[in-house]
Amino acid sequence: MSTTQWEAVLTVPVDEERDHIEGPADAAVTLLEYGDYECPYCGAAYPIVKEVQARMGERLRFVFRNFPIVTSHPHAELAAEAAEGAAAQDQFWPMHDLLYENQRRLGDRDLRSYAEQVGLDLDRFDAEIAEHVHAARVREDFMSGVRSGVNGTPTFYVDGVRHDGSYDLETLLATLERATSER
Amino acid sequence: MSTTSPTALPPGCEAPDFELAATPDQTLSLADFRGRPLILAFYPEDWSPVCSDQLALYQELLPEFRRFNAELVGISVDGIWCHLAFAKDRNLHFPLLADFEPKGGVARAYGVYRATEGTSDRALYVLDGDGIVRWSYVSPVGINPGADGILRALEDLEKEAD
Numbered sequence: 001m002s003t004t005q006w007e008a009v010l011t012v013p014v015d016e017e018r019d020h021i022e023g024p025a026d027a028a029v030t031l032l033e034y035g036d037y038e039c040p041y042c043g044a045a046y047p048i049v050k051e052v053q054a055r056m057g058e059r060l061r062f063v064f065r066n067f068p069i070v071t072s073h074p075h076a077e078l079a080a081e082a083a084e085g086a087a088a089q090d091q092f093w094p095m096h097d098l099l100y101e102n103q104r105r106l107g108d109r110d111l112r113s114y115a116e117q118v119g120l121d122l123d124r125f126d127a128e129i130a131e132h133v134h135a136a137r138v139r140e141d142f143m144s145g146v147r148s149g150v151n152g153t154p155t156f157y158v159d160g161v162r163h164d165g166s167y168d169l170e171t172l173l174a175t176l177e178r179a180t181s182e183r
Numbered sequence: 184m185s186t187t188s189p190t191a192l193p194p195g196c197e198a199p200d201f202e203l204a205a206t207p208d209q210t211l212s213l214a215d216f217r218g219r220p221l222i223l224a225f226y227p228e229d230w231s232p233v234c235s236d237q238l239a240l241y242q243e244l245l246p247e248f249r250r251f252n253a254e255l256v257g258i259s260v261d262g263i264w265c266h267l268a269f270a271k272d273r274n275l276h277f278p279l280l281a282d283f284e285p286k287g288g289v290a291r292a293y294g295v296y297r298a299t300e301g302t303s304d305r306a307l308y309v310l311d312g313d314g315i316v317r318w319s320y321v322s323p324v325g326i327n328p329g330a331d332g333i334l335r336a337l338e339d340l341e342k343e344a345d
Binding site: 008069070071072142143146147148149150151152 | 235236237239240242243244247273274275326327328329330331334
């Protein structure tokens with residue numbers, strides 16, 4: 001039973017061209033997260049997702065979309081734009097990981113130092129951040145989440161259906177394994 | 184497709200009038216919102232974790248609601264000074280109305296008062312510009328209902344107007 005009166009399903013399907021993806025396109029199961037880089041619950045989920053990925057290997061495809069709630073997390077929007085700036089230079093995942101590993105340090109200077117650490121062209125990164133080049137993409141992610149029933153972060157989808165259970169390691173793994181066996 | 188809680192007023196009902204404090208020296212009434220859609224977000228209490236997430240999400244979505252010319256108000260049984268401190272702490276920039284005296288009177292009129300707890304349900308209403316209920320929904324109290332239902336109701340209203 002879903003927690004809203006409509007079945008909460010992903011309204012914008014995973015797109016191999018558009019989305020940030022780890023794992024093969026033909027993986028047995030797809031886990032998608034709507035997350036906020038400054039949200040402590042997302043920070044707590046980060047190592048769990050890593051562990052799930054390590055255990056499931058190539059059987060899992062993991063997708064991350066932005067859902068910054070700036071009202072609660074003032075640094076979340078620019079952090080998301082920084083991750084997208086890294087994506088523009090093919091370094092999304094290293095940046096994503098650094099952001100979650102340094103959740104309490106997401107000021108402008110911190111973001112720039114992470115950009116440097118992952119080897120970005122800093123002139124380009126600075127210009128894109130200053131002009132909010134990636135803000136539209138972040139908002140597009142956010143609205144796709146709202147229309148898919150995201151009501152807080154992190155919200156997970158397993159093969160496109162919202163996962164309303166707990167996201168502790170055992171529950172998440174069990175849910176994903178069940179999804180693979182249902183195929 | 185949509186289901187309505189047994190207690191919330193169903194679509195088609197005339198919304199009960201109200202006049203509640205929005206600041207220490209200002210009240211808002213249903214009549215103040217005539218001519219534009221109004222979203223009423225009843226929530227149990229200021230400061231409780233789910234409320235804060237839910238209202239933060241709505242704050243993010245104010246520009247989307249305004250695209251439909253809609254206004255949003257939050258309503259709980261908390262007093263006005265509590266609301267002010269809560270709104271300031273959480274960066275909320277929409278009115279929080281104090282359903283404080285008589286306690287929960289408006290929540291009762293809308294069928295969403297929980298007498299045992301002394302707070303309202305977590306309930307959403309979308310009213311049209313004539314003050315008619317167009318959509319209502321009561322969420323399990325610990326569950327953040329999100330915003331998709333509100334946006335769908337506003338879209339339906341807009342389609343009818345075209």
